[in-house]
Amino acid sequence: MGLIQADFGDVERRSTSNSADEAFQRIFGFPSSVIRESAWRALRVATGTDGVHSQLSAAGSKFYHEFVSEVRAFIDTVDEWSANCSDDNKTSPRAYRSDGLTLAFAQGSPATGNINKELHLKKVPGTVTLLELQEKAPAKQRELSFDALTSMVPARPQMWLVVYYREADLVRLEVSLPAGVDSNGKIIGWDKRLMLDEVNLTDQFVEARNDERGEDGVAVAISAR
Template identity: 45%
Template sequence: MSLMQDYYGNARNIAGQPSKNEFERIFGFSDEIIRGAALTALRVANEADDWHSQKSGQGSIFYHTFIAEIRTAVDVMDEWTANQKGDNHTAPRMYRSDGLGLAFVQGGAGTADIKSSLYLKKPLGVVTMLEIQQGSFPERLELSYTDFTDRSMDPTLWLIVYRREGNVVRLEVSNPEGVTEDGKITGWRKRLVLEDVDMNDQIIKGDDSGEQDEDGDVNVPISVR
């Protein structure tokens, strides 16, 4: 277990099992969705033919596969939409019905290092900047009483931060506290550091599409990626 405390005694940077638990509490699904997508993308990129195996080609294949895998898995979940028809080049993201959002960005050297500061590889785009600056629920969403009582209500955009280092992918899901006019993050409210993914991993994921039995329990199929 690894925690770093802020001055108010609240854990802001979390790794290990506490991070997995906090991720599922906030987003309502397992972080293995993120890690499994990274593993699939890593394998697809490495299996590309010689023409695509240049550094830039592999990076593009990894990026698009990683995003497509996560969005496909999340879009079938109740209360989530991943806008599958959207262009991956146009700020791909996912939203829950209460306004919580997830977007994808590439991190710098401190990605997934709980002891290091997190910086992004590139400044954020205009769409992402505006969402972070506004920090409010989209007007089109309607909230129920259970939205305020049964889950962590944080109407801000979280970032899935990834960094590929050869055959290893470093991952975290973190909540920016603000952004400058030139697209640089001013700090982080919370960082959830996920386990690294490498080519030898076997990630077990539960399928949220499992059917209920007659007692109301959900039969969840398990697959190894």
């Protein structure tokens, strides 16, 4: 399947609902429901740990690692993608597509998933992530910012962040593309933000599997919503 990724550094673009789902599928080649369902399963596990919700707490750390593990386990089954699950860098887990497109993970602020608020990360990304962000930051090609041309431009490797914010039994989510980082390692803004529906424990997801992970090792999850 051909993957088309718009590659213009334009003003920040924010997508919600169906448009975000369609953009995610076009850019990454698999459905955004993978992110939501992974967050839901991680939330179920973490809420059984204790009632503290900071990422630094036992429950918060459990949520983070379960969430990342679920997302990467699925991505590792997708053609052209590799999550390197057997050789994981615990300090900067990520997944790579064969052309260099990258998905990393970050904890956001209460503005996560809110189209009307400015997104900030909870903390400055690690050194490895910052180096990749500097290398992959989208170029500002404003003179070519025409929607009609996006399908003519091949994908250039970029690093997107799966940003989450957990508050009690609810998780807010978005998958967003940093515009760049400053000399202090702070993200200067966002080129694109794909707002995903939030997740809570009352959501219902039905997992369809042939066996534990499917006969071919692929876990398929279907939202009941």
